[in-house]
Amino acid sequence: MYAAKKGNKKVVDLLVSKGCNLSVVDNLGGNILHAACLGDNEDIVKDLLSRGIADIDSRDNQGRTPAMYAAAKGYKKVVDLLVSKGCNLSVVDDPGRNVLHVACLGDNEDIVKDVLSRGIADIDSRDDQGRTPVMYAAKKGNKKVVDLLVSKGCNL
Template sequence: IVLQNCMDTNEPDSDGLTPLMHAAAGGHEEVVGLLLSHGARLGDRDNRRRSVLHWAVLTYREAVLRLLLKHAATDDPLLIDAYDESGCSPLHAAIDSGFEIGVSILMEFGVNI
């Protein structure tokens, strides 16, 4: 609907979450890919300075996390180590939430340890 109506794919809601963040948190891999192909920005942050990678990790979205990291590797390589307002990186979030496969995926893509 967003794309059909030519809406801004980067327009945040009142919490600062973009459509890409919502799609990532919901585990909608195809929608994430579609949004990225239509110019959704990886580097946007919500009101708590969380990135789309934070949202993929916090909601245990393995396939989405891989897809985002593949895009980030070329489009925004520093995103993997980005901190939110509490000083938490996606790696910290994965460890804190017990998302072991997320930790492994982040390490596979070169997260700073």
């Protein structure tokens, strides 16, 4: 999981060749696919998906999916890969956040644009504490994402 999270494919491959258990889940409910999505390494994610080790829409203890992890970090290529493999972007996690909320944390305008263009999350959707995507972007200081949401008509 550490090697996948760091995006180190050579180490992941070595450990797999030595028989490591890829189905382990950590104390937070995350699996190897969650960790790989934090590593921003498409090859590791592709390999794990091809092995069928972890469900593409698996959820951690807070209900977050691997796509949410990648979106929150702003890793567009990993998000695109997961989308191309059929992940469900309409998932809402336990605190009520959707993929648009978490994408606004990642400071990647392209991910936010893509989510908005798919019409899967309302631009003014609220999490369980009433926070909207633009509030997430503003809290993280992601000015370009805030400007994008404002240009798309979010409610300030």
